[in-house]
Amino acid sequence: MASETIERVMSQVAALTSPLTLGEKLTVAAFLIDQAKQDAAAKSDDETPTNGVSQETELESKKIKDDIPDRYFRREYEWLRQHRHEYPGQYVVLEGDKLFAHGPNGRKALAEARQAGAKHPVVVRVEAEDELPFGGW
């Protein structure tokens, strides 16, 4: 597709999505990536890549997808299920299934995680085993 066509489409997409919230825009972005992946998968069924273009597309798609947080935080929940007992009373900062930082100060841990490259970090204070149960209000 010619670059001017892409620019025109992108400008239309920008106009259409301008009223959306950031989260909604990310949902649209995820949808477009899924569409592209499906197109690429359908195409690869028909032709064998000879010049690495398909692999490049896949890598680029993965890179973009990695920039979009999973709104269900499946990997973070799984990491917490497996590892939370190792950090009682601490804040842990995760992205996906990777622990970026931990410590008693949540904001400091969050800053460290961002500095280490976390783009959409998740902060969780892990309750200590002997912590009194929360009574609500």
Place this chain on the structure above:
Amino acid sequence: MAYYQLDFTHLHNYDPGKPGIGLLVTLRSGLAEVTVATKVDSGSTFCVFERSWGEDLGFDIESGHLEWIGTPMGAFRAYGHPVTLSVLEFDFEVMAYFAADASFNRNVLGRHGFLDRVQLGLVDYEGRMYLSQFGGNGSQ
């Protein structure tokens, strides 16, 4: 006996063995965002978060809307600021309250800003939380 039925669009599985009904939520203000662990608390009037997360979003905490929040053990100050609160695939424009006291380390989803935006079903024994956006598919 009358029977009632509700339909939901989303299911969140939480760990029923842990204290509280846990849910990760993202708070956004402009381009700033922070994702934190919260507990659903039907006894809380507001959605209340640690001061740190409001500061991280760039808010001058004390410039927000002051609320005194009562508890059985006394009251504490919190300040409201407008945020986008994202839960699963839902985005709500809400007032989030940030505790004035920096040692406050709870994040709770209360009625205004969360429970009044969703339709919610709980099967706590199995750690299942069913959710729909109020007014969306599944709402009565």
